[in-house]
Amino acid sequence: MSSPFSFPIFVIVCFAIWSRFSVLSLQYNPLNSQHLRVIWKSDFLMTSVAPTFERVKLADLTVPWMYDCNDLLFAVHDDTANINAIVKPFQWPVWLGMLISMIVVITILNVLKDRLLLKKDSASECDPINTNKPEIHNPIKKGDGKQLLYVFGMLLSQGGPCTSKRLPFRLVAGVWTLAAFIFVQAYTSTLFTYVLAPVNHPLIDSMHDVAESTDVNLLIRFGSTMDVIVMGISYHLEAIKNNFEKTRKCGLQLAGDCFLSSSVNFALQKHSPYTDTMNKGLLDLLQTGMIDHWESWVRPMPRQCMANVKTGYYKKPETKQTAISLKNLTGAFVVLSVGLSISFLAFLVERIISMMNDGNFITIATSSSEISNQPTDSIFVDGVCD
Structure with missing residues (x-):
């Protein structure tokens, strides 16, 4: 120069x-x-x-x-396993509120069912047409588990039968159906967001x-x-x-x-x-x-x-849609394995209880057959047993 x-x-x-x-x-x-x-x-x-x-x-x-x-x-x-896909969506305040809501809904459904059955029984007693009919006692079954299955079924998108056709009962069931649908959709979208998130996302941008x-x-x-x-x-x-x-x-x-x-x-x-x-x-x-x-x-x-490098003369190339790898689905497989383990454990417990009940039934049946096969030495004379 x-x-x-x-x-x-x-x-x-x-x-x-x-x-x-x-x-x-x-x-x-x-x-x-x-x-x-x-x-x-x-x-x-x-x-x-x-x-x-x-x-x-x-x-x-x-x-x-x-x-x-x-x-x-x-x-x-x-690159690490995408464990955040199962950890991040599980916020304890949300699940605590969901558990409380389920308990409240099940309690309300049981109370409504019991009161509606009581009104039905009192109405049938006051009916003059049914006064000559024999009285049939139909006890009320409390806590039969149908409401519990209905609430869990709606939350898991499996559905379930509505145990009553009365309007108050159906209103509460409809509100719970709508709330469960919104919660499932929100949780599913959040879960997909964490599953599809990059597993090596930078600390800061x-x-x-x-x-x-x-x-x-x-x-x-x-x-x-x-x-x-x-x-x-x-x-x-x-x-x-x-x-x-x-x-x-x-x-x-x-x-x-x-x-x-x-x-x-x-x-x-x-x-x-x-x-x-x-x-x-x-x-x-x-x-x-x-x-x-x-x-x-x-x-x-x-x-x-x-x-x-995202700045300067070395600009970052356009990002391409990458395929989902096994690392992105690690959280989903963890949840699946936990669910399968719990289901298999419940199956084993049911089989053990069933085998125990079958053993007791066989013991009772054997003892009753032995009693019935014993010889009788009684002599009947004129209808009198001596």
Whole structure:
């Protein structure tokens, strides 16, 4: 660059003051902006100069030749079993309220059935037509379990017979049917949402998620500039590339949004005659896309890690609909296995009880047959047993 423009260039390698505080102490940095005074002895300062009011007073700054922003760099979650599909939907206040509602509905149905039967019996007793008929006692069966089966059947979308045709009973049953339908639909949609959710969803998507998320703790060393976890995207891209070269895996990714933008300029002497020339050359480079090409050429990003970079020149490709894998359905299989285990256990208990009852029945039948087969020594004379 020095030959065609015929002016000397002074290059500062790896030297830049980013703040008024030293990296190792909290005292005021006396060298702040002092490195720009070398411009008095050179025509062009080829380094990354961030524009500030103090620097504008000391030198002429060119148009920005690179735009950068601060972003968050964090580790990628490994693919794990989607256990949240069965843990997250089970919120204990919802299920506690559902249990209380079921108890209340079953109690109301039993009370309504008993009162309706009492009214029916009293009406039949007062009927003069049935006064000559023999009295038939029809005791009321309380808690026969039909209401329980009906409530559970509606909740499990299995249905069930309505034990009464009276209007009050049917109104309560209809209300419970509507409530069970809404609850089942809401739970099913929530369950499908967690089943189809990515199993390696990133911890955060933007800077706002840091404050909202309880699983992320941001660590910043006060008094230092380069040791702050939050740095420019250029550093993050280099870290992603180095991590991939070492581990051959994309273990790092960027958050979705930048939260602090910045620009990088060149510096010349104050009132330098080359300022307009440098501005024109930088604008030509930006317009032709050469700087973007150099950025991708100097720091090539592996294709395997392109999905982990959502900003900058490496934009995230369009997401495709991925097929549901076994990891997404892990929670569903866990629920199915638990249900099958409980059903098999209930079947074993029923078989044991049935075998015990059958054994008692056989014992009673055997003893009764032995009693009936015993010989009788009684003699009947004139209808009298001696």
